[in-house]
Amino acid sequence: MQVPILTYHGVNVAGNEYAGNDHVAFAADLELIHALGLRIVPAQWLVDNLLGRAGHDLRRCVVLTCDDGSNFDYYDLDHPEHGSQRSFFNALLDFRRRHGRAAQPDLHLTAFVIADPQARARMDVSCLVGRNWMQQEWWRAAQASGLIGIENHSWDHNHPCLDSPGPHGLARGDFHAVASEEQAEFEITQAQEYIAAQMAPRQPRLFCYPFGHVNDFLSRDWLPRRGPEVGLDAAFGDGATPVNADSDRWNLPRYICGWHWRSPEQLRDTLLAAADVAAA
Template identity: 75%
Template sequence: MRVPILTYHGVNIAGNDYATNDHVAFAADLDAIHALGLRIVPVAWVVDAVLGRATRDLARCVALTCDDGSNFDYHDLDHPQHGRQKSFYNALLDFRARHGAHAQPDLHLTSFVIAEPAARDAMDRLCLVGRDWMREDWWRAAQASGLVAIENHSWDHNHPCLTSPGPAGLVRGDFHDVGDEAKAEFEIAQAQDYIASRIERRPSLFCYPFGHVNDFLRADWLPRRGAALGLDAAFGDGATPATVDTDRWNVPRYICGWHWKSPEGLAQILRDAAK
């Protein structure tokens, strides 16, 4: 198993071409992955293989994730500068309409969402365009669709735009600083409870904000607390394929716009993983 896990951000809209718009890239990448004869599978299947609890054949497979949980993950929206944007969810539906459900029978996307409403509201006003595009009212419908899973991207992303003080002296803007019990409970455990209350299912996966992975969370707190919280694995940004030897608390991913910026860049990642 050498599965590249690809990651997109619904708020990355700086134009309407591949290099400047993750929605354009996502739709193009679905077709490119399919054209290469690769299978798209749920990222939870990759975790099952890492944990040794399933024996699915995951050769020549790809998994898809997206971060932050903006409305752009699920709803088509009119961007004030760049016009109508196709959501990741509707891009999946369009792919199925073009190719048929049999083409990628396990088609799936995992959306890592931020839990706290006040934090999402602040990010919407200060980092987006202030149109209330960081809501949670689509989470349950997305989860129920069978095409999207809602998972944990922390309580408030420890985002630098937040003016509220972090607990126990937490330094805003740096998830590496989530380095003790109180901070971890604040950022991860309470997010588990909140998201579960909204989708009637406990998240089983966590994604480190900013890709900031520290030894306390990876090697101590998550191995101790993860099972009790319902967590099976956590995801970073290591830019290598996931294998059966992957650290379950630091599963690597490739980030669109960082680890690849063009169709050719993605094709190289996919070719290397398939070797």
């Protein structure tokens, strides 16, 4: 098993070219993955195999994720500088219309969302353009579509736009700072409970570290001990390597669009390298 996990951010719109626009990249990457003869599968399949719960054939497979849970994930939006942006969800629908369901029967995107509505409102004003583009009303529809899964990206991302210190003395702007029982419960358990309440009867089972910040307390102590108790199966960081049978379930590596690759050619090389290892 050698499965690369690719990650996108809907708020990354710095133009309308591949290197600066995750929506342009996402649509192009769907076509590239398919042209290479690779299969897109849900992140939960990968985790279930790691935990010995399932035996999915994951040879030559790719997992897709996106972070933060902005409205860009689900809705087409008019960016004030760069015009209409096709959402990740609609890009998936476009791909399915072009190729048919049989082309990628397990097509799926895992969306890691920020839970706290007040924090999302602050981020919308501080980091976007104050148009209420960090809402949650689309979560249930996305989940019901079968194309997107809603998962846990913490309570408030410990975002630098929030007042510091936060609860339990939490210094803002760095998820490495989440290093106590109280802070972990505030950021992760509280988010689990909130997202589960919005998505009932389904609850989130996957967690993604904000900023890709993985510390030893969370990955080696709190999550192995408390994660299963609060309903979590695994956690995702960055790492830029494929997931294999020996990967740490509490720090699964991902490739980040715009960071680990910035062109179709770079992604092609990454995917082919992982596929070659899997084939071998």
